[in-house]
Amino acid sequence: DTGVSQDPRHKITKRGQNVTFRCDPISEHNRLYWYRQTLGQGPEFLTYFQNEAQLEKSRLLSDRFSAERPKGSFSTLEIQRTEQGDSAMYLCASSLLGYEQFFGPGTRLTVL
């Protein structure tokens, strides 16, 4: 399968712990996006990379959140000192020309 993949699919953690998620985009796509989705809502934009450069960050991305795409291929999203309000589905998407964004299956985070 050549779609967007995310790992892990589920993560349960205790409040205050750090977590890291990985996204592997479609291989020829140079644009990569992170979104967060809470129950009953549509996805909300977090951040965007073109190749390895992080070009846009949402105000939702607090200081506890950091994203990287070191070689312009896979990306990681780290949340430090997790809070219960961080519980959500974290979605990654990739795009070739910036129009059609293709999403991965998501990582569901539960913070206890």
Added chain:
Amino acid sequence: GQQLNQSPQSMFIQEGEDVSMNCTSSSIFNTWLWYKQDPGEGPVLLIALYKAGELTSNGRLTAQFGITRKDSFLNISASIPSDVGIYFCAGQSSRQGAQKLVFGQGTRLTINP
């Protein structure tokens, strides 16, 4: 954060019926996208629209990009059980360099066999 106004929020229909849902915004968008999401999965792209007035079909699905560039609708004809899910509209801003998608709240479709 900013979201599009999507309606209806939920629909309960009989198998075989046609479905219509729409999305409106106070802002102009250059691109409208429609996605379907199943429980526990990521959104799957159904249709992409790039020009005001554009009407595009994908099998039983038809979507239109509103003339004002502030709205879009999606129609599903002759619904079948696998159409069940949550449908999201998403718009991409006309601001140069803007890449993020802004999503509606979703329309949950339930089909009675």
